[in-house]
Structure formats: structure tokens, C-alpha cells
Amino acid sequence: MEEAICRPTSKRIAVVTGANKGIGLEIVKQLASNGVMVLLTARDVKRGTEAVEKLKESGFSDVVFHQLDVADTSSIASLADFIKTQFGKLDILVNNAAILGIIVDLQHLDSSTKESMEQSGA
Template sequence: MKTALITGANRSIGLETAKQLSKKGFFVYLGTRDLAKGEDVVNQLSKDGFENIQAIQIDVTNPESILAAKNIVEKEQGKLDVLINNAGILGALPQEASIANIDGIRETFDTNFFGVINVTQAFIDLLKKSESPRISNITSGLGSLTLHSDPTWKYHSIKAISYVSSKAALNAFTITLAYELRDLPFKVNSIDPGYTATDFNHHSGPQSVESAASFIVKHTDTDENGPTGKFFSPDIENESEESPW
């Protein structure tokens, strides 16, 4: 049985991704900052018929929390097959580039960028023990510098410099990590789940959490011929669903 860890998975897209991976036969660690809340979620999932989902406490901004989670996975599973770096924050809006609060930018980067690096580096040795390791960094279409450089792009006017720049940085991390691991069986990709109706955006997105999670699972649970070092988005209307960086 393959094992997956999803950060920020006690609600919304992360939770639905855990449910869909469980249905595909994965053992899923449902990452949550508040273990009690995570266990409540897992108890309800169990009542709903979901199996092999376990809450695990992990705060991506806290190295001690990350190490404790890594030790649990190592003791119980001995390896990790899939890491989905889903935890993220938007930050207070609006975030205009010319006047955005630096402390707010740092806070957003701490979760969306440095947190991903901390978690990935902590779990990389367990991932190397897998025959088909996968790392999916959950990003946003707003992290595309190519699209932002087009003044006619429909989301160009969004004032969210903290979030936009943190996701662009995350995409850069994806590219460099994928290249570093290119000679190993890793598949490392950035995945934009699309503009989805969640608490994150006051349920303003047109897409469902089910379709968003399905898109993540599709581009994570790939075979040995799957792509690596790519950026996928459901908003891109081409066969590969690849977004420009």
C-alpha cells in the first residue's frame, strides 16, 4: 500500500484530496496543525466509510513539528510515496505591491514557500525509499509570471503581491528540485487546482473541491512515464494542461 502525506488537509481541497487518495487504495496521513480537529475529521471520515486515513500533527512553519511528523511516518511506514504540499495562506487583502506590509509578506512566505522547503527537506530521505516517489506542490495560476506579464489576463488586476510572489517562488523551487532529482524516479510538479469555492476565498470560486482534488490526484498519481518539473492548471486549455511559468 502506498503512503501519502498531505499538509493542510483537515478541510477543503486538502481534505477532498485525502478522500480521493483513500478511495484509490492509499494510506493517507492527513496533516493538520490542530491534532484534535484533525482526529475529529478522521472520525467522521471513518463513519462515512473511508479507510486508511490518519490525522498527523504538522505545522509547516515549525521545524520541531515537521520533524515529529517525519519520525511518526518513518516509524509506522518506513517510507513515503507521495508528498502533497498543500498548506497555504492568502494573507490579508488587498496587497498592493507599492505599499504591502513587509511583515505580512514574510508571514505568507513562511507558510507558502519556506514551509514547503522545510517539509520537503525533512521527508526527502523517506521519499527516496519509495519506488515511485511523487512531490506535488500546490500552487496557483496567480504564480505564473508569464500570465501576469500579459495586461489582458483576466486575473492580472488582483492585488495580492504576498500570495502571488510566494507562489511564483514555490514554482521556482519545483523547477530546481525536479532538475536536481531528474536521475531518480521522482516526479516533482507544481499543480494549480484552479479557482475553487473554499473558505480560502469566501467560496467565490466557480470550481468544486471535488474537481480541484481530482485534478491534483490526476497529476500526482502518475506512472513512471509521467512528467516532472511541470506546472499544471485546469485553466489552461490544451491537452497537456501545462501552464506557462
């Protein structure tokens, strides 16, 4: 769910990923307290919307929710389009979303890299 802003702004615009709780939520509060328009993002629409509602109840008016899964290219593109359309710019990006692990395709690595990774236990 998106909340449309549709107004040009001279305020700085920030995106905080993984911001519906914990450190991300606190970063949103700090930025909003300092006059920054903040896009609070989260994978879960319900949790993200609830976080923004609680912030607004606490007096943080310049916070908007937008769904974002940083591992999904279509989700990233949707956020980028929203930022471009609604604000025309992005001043601050705080990448707080956690992604665990990587997958390495050993068959496509060159032989020296493959040997080094195998020896290190990766």
C-alpha cells in the same frame, strides 16, 4: 495525537498537509478511495482528529491523523519520525497547507537585489 499503525505495508503512503477541510480533505478522500494510506495533517489537533473520525464513519479506513505545523521545524521532524517508524517510506506528498507572506531582511541583501526590491514595492 497520533494513531499508531505499526504494520509494514505495501500500500502507497501519502501525506496531505492542511487536510482537515476544503481541498485538502477532498484530496485525502480521493487518495484513500484509490487504495492509498493517507496521513491527514493539520495544525489543530481537534480539527484534524474530527476530520479523520468523519472520514472513518464514511468508510475511509486507511486515513490516519498526525499534527503538523509546516512552519515549525520540530513539528516537521515529528511527522518525519512518525512516517519512518510506522511506514518506512513516503510515496506521495501533497503540500496543501497555506503559509502567508515572507519577511525579507533588506539589510542582508546585496545592493542590486535591494534596489530591485525597493523599486518593485516589495
